[in-house]
Amino acid sequence: MPNVTYTQPDGKEVTIEARDGDSVMETAVRNGVKGIIAECGGACACATCHVFVDEAFMAKVGEPGPLEDDMLDGSAEERNSCSRLSCQIKMNADLDGLRVRIASEQV
Amino acid sequence: MSERILIVGAGQAGMQIAVSLRDAEFDGTITMVGEEPHGPYQRPPLSKAFLAGESDEESLELRSPAFYVENNIVVITDEQVLDVRWDAAHGTAITNTGREVAFDKLALTTGADVRRMDVEGVDLDGVLYLRGLADAKALKSRWDAAQDVVVIGGGFIGLEVAAVAGKNGKTTTVVHRSERLMSRVVSPTTSTFFKEAHERRGTTVLLNTQVSRFVGDGAKVTGVELADGTLIPADIVMIGIGVVPRGDLAAKLGLELANDSIVVDEFARTSDTRIVAAGDAVVMPHPLTGKGQVALESVQNAVDQAKVAANTLMGVENEYHAVPWFWSDQDTMKLQMAGISAGYDETVLRGNPDEEKFSVIYYRDGRLIAIDSVNEVLDYMAVRKALGAGQTIPSENASDTSVKLKDMVQD
Numbered sequence: 345m346p347n348v349t350y351t352q353p354d355g356k357e358v359t360i361e362a363r364d365g366d367s368v369m370e371t372a373v374r375n376g377v378k379g380i381i382a383e384c385g386g387a388c389a390c391a392t393c394h395v396f397v398d399e400a401f402m403a404k405v406g407e408p409g410p411l412e413d414d415m416l417d418g419s420a421e422e423r424n425s426c427s428r429l430s431c432q433i434k435m436n437a438d439l440d441g442l443r444v445r446i447a448s449e450q451v
Numbered sequence: 452m453s454e455r456i457l458i459v460g461a462g463q464a465g466m467q468i469a470v471s472l473r474d475a476e477f478d479g480t481i482t483m484v485g486e487e488p489h490g491p492y493q494r495p496p497l498s499k500a501f502l503a504g505e506s507d508e509e510s511l512e513l514r515s516p517a518f519y520v521e522n523n524i525v526v527i528t529d530e531q532v533l534d535v536r537w538d539a540a541h542g543t544a545i546t547n548t549g550r551e552v553a554f555d556k557l558a559l560t561t562g563a564d565v566r567r568m569d570v571e572g573v574d575l576d577g578v579l580y581l582r583g584l585a586d587a588k589a590l591k592s593r594w595d596a597a598q599d600v601v602v603i604g605g606g607f608i609g610l611e612v613a614a615v616a617g618k619n620g621k622t623t624t625v626v627h628r629s630e631r632l633m634s635r636v637v638s639p640t641t642s643t644f645f646k647e648a649h650e651r652r653g654t655t656v657l658l659n660t661q662v663s664r665f666v667g668d669g670a671k672v673t674g675v676e677l678a679d680g681t682l683i684p685a686d687i688v689m690i691g692i693g694v695v696p697r698g699d700l701a702a703k704l705g706l707e708l709a710n711d712s713i714v715v716d717e718f719a720r721t722s723d724t725r726i727v728a729a730g731d732a733v734v735m736p737h738p739l740t741g742k743g744q745v746a747l748e749s750v751q752n753a754v755d756q757a758k759v760a761a762n763t764l765m766g767v768e769n770e771y772h773a774v775p776w777f778w779s780d781q782d783t784m785k786l787q788m789a790g791i792s793a794g795y796d797e798t799v800l801r802g803n804p805d806e807e808k809f810s811v812i813y814y815r816d817g818r819l820i821a822i823d824s825v826n827e828v829l830d831y832m833a834v835r836k837a838l839g840a841g842q843t844i845p846s847e848n849a850s851d852t853s854v855k856l857k858d859m860v861q862d
Binding site: 363366370373374375376383384385386387388389390391411414415417418 | 829
């Protein structure tokens with residue numbers, strides 16, 4: 345199963361083995377990673393699971409969809425070119441080793 | 452001896468109280484008791500992704516089982532707290548299995564039950580409600596074989612199920628008692644839009660329509676008979692006519708109730724200051740104005756009020772001041788709502804409902820109070836932020852789509 349490493353807002357790094365097909369958000373929340381709130385549970389409705397994807401993985405992860413793009417415009421911490429909502433990134437073998445930094449402000 | 456906190460109810464609010472207590476470094480005992488056979492899980496996907504087959508049971512879990520072990524949170528499932536005994540210093544809860552759980556402080560997150568119908572045939576096989584995972588599984592197990600789906604109740608749950616049914620190619624009818632859809636919470640403009648949008652997708656929407664009985668062939672439902680005698684064929688009837696808060700334990704404890712809801716203050720305290728309550732079971736002061744009593748049946752409220760309740764349990768008074776928000780996914784329509792529109796005296800339409808991309812913005816005494824957005828995330832986010840900051844957006848300009856709403860915000 346693919347691994348994903350989170351840098352929490354407190355600077356601590358946590359690596360979790362994800363279930364294939366689970367989102368980066370779900371993997372974090374279910375395992376108690378700090379900083380991802382995800383109140384809507386992955387419906388792309390709340391913009392509280394904002395992460396910055398490590399540049400090396402950006403090509404594999406891809407750009408946000410139009411709805412997600414609009415949501416990111418309203419995110420609490422200013423977005424940049426590596427911003428994604430982690431509920432919209434599904435883990436798979438290709439993303440093994442993925443690294444994301446969790447936005448320090450979500451609401 | 453360290454302090455013991457008991458949480459009755461293992462849903463979104465109960466789980467959040469437990470997590471927030473540990474986040475605040477509460478080092479005592481946390482016990483959560485839930486009636487369902489599984490730990491805390493997400494309910495919103497039950498009428499959306501789970502029904503559509505896009506998510507499975509494990510992905511519904513709010514936390515993995517290991518999380519509770521690592522954080523020393525005891526989760527007792529499949530048990531109901533029937534009564535509580537108070538001694539001088541502490542309380543003891545008694546469950547239906549005879550188990551006794553001693554505690555120093557108590558949190559009630561007992562949630563709500565579906566409102567049930569009392570008409571002939573309601574016990575036929577295939578007449579279903581949707582609240583918990585067991586309900587969702589019952590619905591799903593009949594889903595693929597069903598062609599005719601009748602939804603009773605044009606609220607969020609009913610319309611979400613109707614949207615999945617329509618998308619799955621089923622013959623879908625929504626039977627709604629009042630004159631417009633989701634009438635309790637949205638404006639006529641939004642209601643009319645959703646009626647037409649569901650009709651465009653092939654769903655029949657019947658307003659001002661009462662059910663007289665469900666008819667069956669043997670034990671199985673085959674149709675819905677309306678008050679005017681019309682018979683609509685049905686393989687599945689899904690009843691979504693609202694919820695009833697579960698205040699029975701609170702009543703036993705002598706807490707103040709309003710109808711069946713537990714009355715709490717802005718610190719999530721019940722009328723007994725040893726007991727906090729949060730989520731679907733409570734009524735609270737309006738989180739933005741502090742006036743009146745409101746019930747907010749939403750994930751947002753469960754989470755934010757639970758955080759307030761956890762603070763109160765820790766002796767930290769942190770008033771509940773969150774912008775209420777809500778969403779409903781119905782096929783390609785994402786409805787997002789922020790604020791509380793009740794009591795509005797003016798609305799502004801922004802965008803074009805015919806393009807399925809618009810917002811209705813609500814005002815009271817010239818002040819912004821709420822928004823419904825359909826596929827207009829930027830509008831929704833702008834209003835949610837403005838309300839959170841105590842700001843407004845002048846109503847006279849708000850319909851101008853050439854300017855972003857967030858650029859119109861003022862104090």
